[in-house]
Amino acid sequence: MAHVLAKLSGVPLANIRIQLNKDAATHAEQGMTLAHLWQNAEKPDEVLFLFRVEDLDRCRARMKEIHAHARQQQPDMPLPELVFLREA
Missing domain, CATH: 4.10.910 (30s ribosomal protein s13; domain 2)
Incomplete structure (x- = not known):
């Protein structure tokens, strides 16, 4: 299984979570499934998320x-x- 690791800085975790929820159907159509969402403990303004990809x-x-x-x-x-x- 392939994956895509994404890192985004300077955007609040809550906003990223909202956007990922909005985009979930589109991601699914593209064969992408959100597997994990993390906030960097050392850099709270940095968020990482992992997709499983078909x-x-x-x-x-x-x-x-x-x-x-x-x-x-x-x-x-x-x-x-x-x-x-x-x-x-």
């Missing part, structure tokens, strides 16, 4: 499109740093 290449391409579109709409929008992980 098709990593499809997910990577879709996330690239979504982030590019978001940047066009709002260049200073905080977007998560994404790490795409394959099982070894």
Whole structure:
């Protein structure tokens, strides 16, 4: 199973949780399931979340499109740093 690890700083955990809940159906359509959500104990303004992903290449391409579109709409929008992980 592939995963995507996302890290986002400067956005309150509550706001991220709300957005992830709003996006859950869209994520599911893209083969992404939220597995974990963490707040960094050392840096409280940093949140990490992990998705299980059915098709990593499809997910990577879709996330690239979504982030590019978001940047066009709002260049200073905080977007998560994404790490795409394959099982070894």
